[in-house]
Amino acid sequence: MTKQNLYIDIHALQSVPVSNINRDDNGEPKSAMYGGAMRARVSSQSWKHAMRDGFKHTDITSANRTKMAAKLLADNIQKVDSSLDDEAAMKKSEEAFKLAGVKVDKEGNTGALLMVSPGQITKLAQYVVSNDELDKKAIKAVLKGDQSLDLALFGRMVADNPELNVDASAQVAHAISTHRVEPDYDYFTALDDLQPKDTAGAAMLGSIQYNSSTLYRYANLNMHELIHNLGTEDAFNGASEFVKQFLLSMPTGKQNTFANKTLPNYVMVVVRTDTPVNLVSAFEKPVPSTEDGYVTASITKLEKEYTSTLSMVEKPILKVVLNREDSTSDGQVENLTELLNKVTESLKEAVQDEDTDD
Template identity: 65%
Template sequence: MTQTNLYIDLNVLQTLPPSNVNRDDTGAPKTALYGGVTRSRVSSQSWKRAVRQAFAQDAVNIGTRTKQAAQLLADKLTTLDSSLDQDAVIAKVDAAFKAASIKLKDRETGALLFVSPGQIDKLAQYLLDHDDFDKKEIKKVLKGDQSLDLALFGRMVADNPELNVDGAAQVAHAISTHEIVPEYDYYTALDDLQGDDTTGAAMLGTIDFSSATLYRYANVNMTELRNNLGETDAVQGAVTFIKDFLLSMPTGKQNTFANKTLPSYVMVTLRSDTPVNLVSAFEQPVSSRQGYLPESIQRLEAEYQSTLAFVDQPLLSVVLSREASKVENQVDNLTALLQQVTDGLAKAVQHENIND
């Protein structure tokens, strides 16, 4: 079947109060220089981990990234056949990893290996059903039954690139739409058993923080996601990713700052030609003493309109915003946004199938 391109763009504006959700090696909030000024930054890795944690909370089937994949396989073998002794289990596991061209040292892989529960289950069953292991079959098992996070974020296997998985999602580093000035909080702590505070502090220190209105962007290649998950699971998986990308938050210093906010503006776009990151809207930083959000929304929607001189008209654009939007299709709540995206994806897939 011939496949056409289909992409989902996620554009999000979200304000953060004083916070430190993603630290650098000095413990300070990460920053980036963009448009000649310092911006607040939250790394893509940090937000992808937050999304994976949100998947787990939603009972979504997720994978495990670990050096102890051999132990996972051994445990599953023992669960499936309790009559196997330890030596037999180890022999089967070693043979399987050798067939997959993945090196083990001290029962661990040299680097983190991303595996889904389905892959471990099927590989264990294959090892029980066969005495001689076929490399092609091992590869097939380790490429199939992908969990949603594995299908979205991909996998690199240095020992055997044939086991690599091309991730269907791209997540940008979130940056502030404006210049920020890093700050720090000086704090002290008293010893409860020393009586009143006239004896002085038992501990003192500082915590770095910043506040910002962030522009967050991600996209999903639906063609790649269908290759990884299959057509039916791809649509549901994409919608789940959208929801959890919008509602998740990295947890750095969250107990200190209680910074769990929600997006103030969301625009989801379905495109048939190319994904488009609208960060150029903020190359010239927003400047304001009355809040950054209103002008950030205006800038973002103006950039969206300007890109139409270069790319095709989107199949769908839908906005959820606390402010009035100039994009015609504006909804009142997240449920309505997700439903429109689901319907749009289903329509696009159906259209492709009819044309084929």
């Protein structure tokens, strides 16, 4: 029996004050043209990095994304067999990665960043030490198993050997402002505390670009792909943590300058069995500027867009809302814990129903 689709859609509206949390190559806040209007933008890569940092502050095991995977493996090989010196351990490590189809240069670095979980490195070290003759199929199997949550969520691409690729179970959209944004500039000066009293002027001056915005943020999760990567129980816990970290994390660009850390004003989480639906089209026409700000009008447009999609897609099996602006939204819950519990319960029921049908 083919299992039906099972997706989580996460929609969030978040007011961000004066900030520069994600910069381009000129140091300016990233932007995007949408609906004929310039918008503030925060890249998906930037927010996924912030989420991975959030995982590291929990008891969840996180992967290492590094060019130094061979050195990491060599260190673990020495932990398993302390009689091996650095050179011998590195030689065994390089041999293992070569058999896996991953190129390692003379400095011991892979050609590109490689995402490996601690479980994979630990098991590979044990395998290398325990076997005089290494089998490439066994090595590949180790590098595909024991996935950490972030590896299972965001996937892995290995150009040297696509067999080691891990399909991502989650997608994160670039966040954009629901309204038109014009950049601002902060001209700043710095004084020398010890300069003579008869000396006028600043010791340093400069400028930095910034903006402020109400962002629409979206991500989705393919639950069956996550179960495939992690196993059922770990996938339920992982899905809950994914939702939590998506909502609570924020990229840290210029954080010390602007102290811009905020929380979402509005959250809608939808569990569906047909297809993921990004609701950014609610803001193709920018929210106009008023004295009431952008959040309330953005919530109204988002909920209207969600309702309009029901004429084309199936009604979801769960819609839950955490609205800090108004408690009258359909599916409203009191707090994040209640939201996460409802999402987890809905996922378990959906998976259990499928197993029963089998």
